[in-house]
Amino acid sequence: MSAGPESTHVSSLGMDDSLHQQVLASFPLCDMTEEDLTQNPQFCKLLVTLAQHVDQTGLTVSLKTELDKMFLFQAEQKLQSQRRHWLRSESLHRGLQEMIQDHCVRKHHTTVPPDQTMFFETMEKCLLVAQCVRRLDPSSTTNQDQPSVLGLNAQQVMELMPSEKNVQRMKQSLPRELEKHLKKKCLNLLSYYQPEWENESEGLKNSKLSHLSVQLDKEKKRAESLKETCRENAVLLQRQTQLYLSELTKCIQLLQSLILDHRLKIQTDLDRKKLDYFEGKCELVLQKIKAEMVEIQLDTYTPDSISAHRKIREKLESELKACQVEKQSVDLKLASFEILGKEFETLAEEYCRLRQEIEMKNWALKEFTQYKDK
Incomplete structure (x- = not known):
């Protein structure tokens, strides 16, 4: 129960000691001690209030400023x-x-x-x-004992x-x-x-x-004014340049975002247009090639030769069809012969060999007969 008042007394005593130190520091010219301030607390409070309006020499703030x-x-x-x-x-x-x-x-x-x-x-x-x-x-700033020159x-x-x-x-x-x-x-x-x-x-x-001094003074003031104006304009120009660069950076970032957002759509449209363009160009080239071929044919063949070639083509196509029909019939016969097996294949080969020998002998006989008639 006694600890509370003792602690309060100790804290107040510490605060008083600090206050006394501040008062003594604020009025160093006054012949006072801490004991005087302890015995006169009201005077101490007056000095604390007075310290807010005067300095250490005792002058007021306004008077100190004027001095x-x-x-x-x-x-x-x-x-x-x-x-x-x-x-x-x-x-x-x-x-x-x-x-x-x-x-x-x-x-x-x-x-x-x-x-x-x-x-x-x-x-x-x-x-x-x-x-x-x-x-x-x-002079008064030099040492009197320094050696003289020479x-x-x-x-x-x-x-x-x-x-x-x-x-x-x-x-x-x-x-x-x-x-x-x-x-x-x-x-x-x-x-x-x-x-x-x-x-x-x-x-x-x-x-x-x-009047030259007055004019030079005016020119000097004018030059200083122009220099100050130039300095202000330079600062303003620098600020405007920075603002312009920041706005330009924002515009570039906005353009980049627009490009990134719409690139696929624009690229698709562009690819489709390119495809249409190349298709049209290819069609035009093909038509041009056909026209060149027709022109070359017109320059190369006459109407009579064209009709003759046409007839030859028709005859060759008819013979080709007949050969194809014959080939199909031969293929059918070969297919039927293949059913008979390897023995028939041997007979067929022997038959082919005999046919070739007969043809060779007929050709030799024919040649011999023609030579004998001559």
Whole structure:
């Protein structure tokens, strides 16, 4: 009888321990213990209800969502700012390198003034020194104790900079030259984008150049829209192709079932039609053979020869009938003679032999008589 309350107490105690662990895990920043929660069960229930609306830091769900959005927006803004800064620096660096390359190409084809040669040489040296210093100068992400390249440091490389006078002249002319180079690139881009504008005036080109970025942005959006449309059309085409293939497979299966169900009936009708066709063809061939035979006979025999052959045939047929009658009578006589036995057969053979000798002697006598008369 005492086992029931004890088991109930043990199970409730286990449930309370689990609940206390969940509350302590939901509010790690609060200085609470399981003993505090055991002594204040109502406060424990309040914390359980509150845990459904706040996170571990004590912020509400809505506030946490807004803060996450705000932090994400700030991070995105910072990323965009860093990206613009990097793109500005990278485009400027590439523009300067292109200017140096153009100068090297132009120097081999035409004569370049000395001041321009000095300007580009100074700029090239400055770029090379700056690049080397950047490689030698460790940033915050590198180890300060790593060995330097070839035992050099940034200060030693800076000594290779051109003279301060040449650097100042280069810096004074750099904006103008860079602007000229960028304007030339933009005009080339404009001529490539719209070749018919190449023969326009300088002012009109500058006016259209100011709107080129907007037009390129529109073209980019249009191209992205067309690409998305093409992607959607490709997906739609793939789905329609799959649907078409599935429907085609169903049609093929239906045709196969129809062929299997009606093959015997169709084959019987077809065989009967083929039989009728071959019978008609055979009849036609026989008639043609008969016609050819008649034609051959007409070409071979004249009417007189045909009548003569007919008479000969009639005579031969009458003689054949007479011989058949004679044969039947002889057969009857032979049958009657066979009844007499082997003795009569011996006499018949002797009779036949004597008859043959008589015929031979008559023939010899006849021949001898004819020869004697001659």
